[in-house]
Amino acid sequence: MDKLVIEGGLPLNGSVPISGAKNAALPILIATLLAPGEHVIDNVPGLVDVSSTLSLMGRIGCPSLLSGSRVRLDTTRVAFCEAPYDVVRKMRASVLVLGPLLARCGEARVSLPGGCAIGMRPVDQHLKGLEALGCTFNLENGYINGRVDHLVGADIHLDVPTVTGTENILMAAVLAEGITRIHNAAREPEIVDLARFLRSMGARVTGEGTDVIEVDGVPALRPSRIPHRILPDRIEAGTYLVAGAITGGRLTIEGAPVEELNAVLAVLEQAGCSISVTGDAITVERNGPLQSVNVSTEPHPGFPTDMQAQWMALMAVANGVSVVEECIFENRFMHVPELNRLGARVVTDGRCATITGVSDLVGATVMATDLRASASLVLAGLVASGQTQMLRLYHLDRGYDRLVEKLQGVGARVVRVADDVTVEVGSLTQDEEAKRAVS
Numbered sequence: 001m002d003k004l005v006i007e008g009g010l011p012l013n014g015s016v017p018i019s020g021a022k023n024a025a026l027p028i029l030i031a032t033l034l035a036p037g038e039h040v041i042d043n044v045p046g047l048v049d050v051s052s053t054l055s056l057m058g059r060i061g062c063p064s065l066l067s068g069s070r071v072r073l074d075t076t077r078v079a080f081c082e083a084p085y086d087v088v089r090k091m092r093a094s095v096l097v098l099g100p101l102l103a104r105c106g107e108a109r110v111s112l113p114g115g116c117a118i119g120m121r122p123v124d125q126h127l128k129g130l131e132a133l134g135c136t137f138n139l140e141n142g143y144i145n146g147r148v149d150h151l152v153g154a155d156i157h158l159d160v161p162t163v164t165g166t167e168n169i170l171m172a173a174v175l176a177e178g179i180t181r182i183h184n185a186a187r188e189p190e191i192v193d194l195a196r197f198l199r200s201m202g203a204r205v206t207g208e209g210t211d212v213i214e215v216d217g218v219p220a221l222r223p224s225r226i227p228h229r230i231l232p233d234r235i236e237a238g239t240y241l242v243a244g245a246i247t248g249g250r251l252t253i254e255g256a257p258v259e260e261l262n263a264v265l266a267v268l269e270q271a272g273c274s275i276s277v278t279g280d281a282i283t284v285e286r287n288g289p290l291q292s293v294n295v296s297t298e299p300h301p302g303f304p305t306d307m308q309a310q311w312m313a314l315m316a317v318a319n320g321v322s323v324v325e326e327c328i329f330e331n332r333f334m335h336v337p338e339l340n341r342l343g344a345r346v347v348t349d350g351r352c353a354t355i356t357g358v359s360d361l362v363g364a365t366v367m368a369t370d371l372r373a374s375a376s377l378v379l380a381g382l383v384a385s386g387q388t389q390m391l392r393l394y395h396l397d398r399g400y401d402r403l404v405e406k407l408q409g410v411g412a413r414v415v416r417v418a419d420d421v422t423v424e425v426g427s428l429t430q431d432e433e434a435k436r437a438v439s
């Protein structure tokens with residue numbers, strides 16, 4: 001196993017290219033199941049979650065070829081309608097095969113995802129929506145067994161605007177007979193990208209990006225002749241913007257989804273950063289000290305829960321006291337004790353965390369608990385004095401494409417080494433050495 005070793009305290013300067021969005025790539029790769037044939041998807045990020053998705057597709061009977069950021073998938077045949085426990089356990093998004101497999105094969109067997117490090121995360125709304133379209137489910141031995149003879153469009157009212165729930169229902173509805181309306185649908189940009197992809201295969205979808213999505217079902221879809229390009233990752237972009245802000249450099253994010261980042265850009269400005277946008281490049285710069293700003297996480301277009309942990313790292317070194325309210329997941333503060341090990345002063349009470357800014361963080365060994373918690377600890381490590389070592393890198397590998405390379409490219413002292421390798425304090429001061437040490 002590897003660890004990340006960071007020597008903090010350097011401002012990051014330069015530009016970082018943004019990769020394709022994880023949370024758009026996963027549903028889109030899975031949506032290829034809806035149209036038998038050969039698909040080409042571009043701008044796919046190099047992530048463990050993408051490899052897990054392709055391996056799941058392989059087990060279903062759909063081989064793929066990954067070259068660079070292009071994926072070719074052959075969904076001509078489906079051999080097994082199942083997402084087994086060992087795959088779902090590693091990647092909850094595997095539940096996204098439920099809707100497409102039911103639509104394609106009339107049956108699906110998917111291991112029930114349990115709770116995880118950030119909350120209970122039930123799938124009741126996915127099932128409720130699919131039931132409204134005519135599917136029946138029984139839960140047996142930890143598996144959801146679904147069947148349907150004939151999908152028929154329906155009006156579906158979601159109790160919560162769930163992202164993957166909306167996607168699952170949308171992917172089934174495109175092949176249902178008649179009209180489906182998903183009310184209280186999630187409005188995240190990744191759903192907009194999925195709808196675009198479904199339309200490129202012949203689906204009739206409107207209203208994506210609003211809270212009512214309307215689908216006029218078609219009997220069959222066919223692969224698009226034009227490769228679909230995954231939209232850029234707004235959470236990766238937001239994470240690097242915070243990296244620029246926290247280290248006090250001048251960092252440009254290239255190929256960013258500017259519109260989708262409005263909520264993050266607004267609070268960065270309130271925190272004392274200057275933001276300039278040229279086309280799809282965003283530059284963040286800080287000339288004075290950071291100021292505390294309260295945030296509450298909300299469904300899109302509000303401040304994203306997937307940026308909450310990173311924001312907290314920023315507030316840990318801001319002037320004054322701020323409150324972060326987590327309104328999406330009930331247990332997404334696992335990074336707090338680890339941030340506090342680096343010298344942050346954060347106290348949680350239910351869904352709220354109160355952060356008293358400190359002038360300095362100090363490097364320590366920390367343990368990542370989930371993907372965005374890992375990002376938060378990397379950001380804190382970039383500003384902490386001395387050496388920070390982060391263990392359990394597999395979370396980070398799930399969601400950040402070439403993180404070490406991208407950070408090194410803008411001047412960060414960071415290396416990835418095997419767990420048992422000791423990196424002397426101060427040895428990362430020369431960039432060339434740092435690059436040589438990357439495993």
Ligand code: EPU
Nearest residue numbers: 023093121122123124125126160162163164165328329371
């Ligand atoms: N919920 C229910 N019932 C359901 C589904 C969801 O009560 O059937 C609740 C959840 O427990 C949660 C809320 O609804 O409290 C929102 O959860 P949602 O279903 O929207 O989350 P998700 O679809 O499982 C996606 C992203 C997450 C991101 C959330 C919120 C993917 C693959 N994952 O998860 O991304 O945090 O939406 O925006 O798209 C990440 O990338 O680090 C990540 C966790």
